[in-house]
Amino acid sequence: MTCFEPIGTIHSPFTEVNGMPIQPVGAQGVAGSIEVLPAFQEGLRDLEGFSHIIVIYHFHRISGYSLLVKPFLDNTDRGVFATRSPRRPNSIGISVLRLTGIAANVLHVENVDILDGTPVLDIKPYVPKFDVWDADRVGWFAGKVEKAESRKSDERFM
Amino acid sequence: MTCFEPIGTIHSPFTEVNGMPIQPVGAQGVAGSIEVLPAFQEGLRDLEGFSHIIVIYHFHRISGYSLLVKPFLDNTDRGVFATRSPRRPNSIGISVLRLTGIAANVLHVENVDILDGTPVLDIKPYVPKFDVWDADRVGWFAGKVEKAESRKSDERFM
Numbered sequence: 655m656t657c658f659e660p661i662g663t664i665h666s667p668f669t670e671v672n673g674m675p676i677q678p679v680g681a682q683g684v685a686g687s688i689e690v691l692p693a694f695q696e697g698l699r700d701l702e703g704f705s706h707i708i709v710i711y712h713f714h715r716i717s718g719y720s721l722l723v724k725p726f727l728d729n730t731d732r733g734v735f736a737t738r739s740p741r742r743p744n745s746i747g748i749s750v751l752r753l754t755g756i757a758a759n760v761l762h763v764e765n766v767d768i769l770d771g772t773p774v775l776d777i778k779p780y781v782p783k784f785d786v787w788d789a790d791r792v793g794w795f796a797g798k799v800e801k802a803e804s805r806k807s808d809e810r811f812m
Numbered sequence: 813m814t815c816f817e818p819i820g821t822i823h824s825p826f827t828e829v830n831g832m833p834i835q836p837v838g839a840q841g842v843a844g845s846i847e848v849l850p851a852f853q854e855g856l857r858d859l860e861g862f863s864h865i866i867v868i869y870h871f872h873r874i875s876g877y878s879l880l881v882k883p884f885l886d887n888t889d890r891g892v893f894a895t896r897s898p899r900r901p902n903s904i905g906i907s908v909l910r911l912t913g914i915a916a917n918v919l920h921v922e923n924v925d926i927l928d929g930t931p932v933l934d935i936k937p938y939v940p941k942f943d944v945w946d947a948d949r950v951g952w953f954a955g956k957v958e959k960a961e962s963r964k965s966d967e968r969f970m
Contacts, residue, residue, distance in 0.1 A: 694901060705947045710868070710904055743852060748866070784960065786944050791862055
């Protein structure tokens with residue numbers, strides 16, 4: 655077993671899972687912040703040079719999991735590892751957020767699709783050379799990804 | 813504190829940290845596999861339709877951390893959250909790997925920059941609509957990212 659202590663907390667406009675955007679692409683312009691614990695503030699040095707960051711967090715309001723889930727963008731049961739569903743064996747989320755500024759231990763971010771109060775496990779710089787791949791097959795998402803801009807979450811994973 | 817049980821294990825040609833590629837972009841064509849625990853095999857359904865997957869794992873050979881690190885691509889101390897160093901407060905790694913096939917509970921992958929025996933925490937489908945962002949600023953990586961194709965790791969984070 656591997657255990658992690660949060661390094662900070664997300665603040666966002668979303669206090670309920672129901673009705674949230676399901677991806678950053680559906681939350682464009684939505685502002686929030688990441689309050690990093692003061693003990694880790696020195697680790698933020700140099701981060702203001704990046705326009706985007708990868709935020710790794712714990713879906714703390716989700717309990718349990720299913721190996722087959724009906725994802726937000728589909729009506730068919732899919733293997734959970736072929737979905738971005740939060741209700742997964744290890745309930746770890748990742749979002750690429752736009753970094754708009756840093757003031758002491760607080761990161762100001764946009765495109766926030768994360769619930770208010772979510773514990774943050776890690777922050778990494780987004781580097782296109784490392785993170786952008788020419789994926790030529792997107793499985794069951796084909797023809798459905800555009801809907802992520804407007805589709806909101808509901809209670810299916812609570 | 814948040815605790816996770818691995819869902820599987822990475823098998824790769826790299827049995828020592830020293831001399832490994834430092835990013836998937838420096839491991840193009842390197843083949844490996846992810847052995848998912850049989851209990852989770854049903855969750856792999858539909859995954860074969862994707863050309864790339866996001867693998868989230870635990871840097872299990874790293875202990876402790878520093879808030880300032882001299883990353884592989886630089887000679888200057890940088891805030892750890894502005895680097896992809898494995899020696900971070902929560903030693904979580906992410907790599908986008910090419911998925912070449914699935915046989916029962918084993919995923920065959922390429923571009924493997926991960927140590928043999930690494931515990932896998934999560935697998936998600938890579939979806940460009942969600943994961944590709946037009947990052948216009950990459951901070952201290954500017955002018956240095958190309959070196960990630962050839963630079964190998966050393967013992968600085970052990």
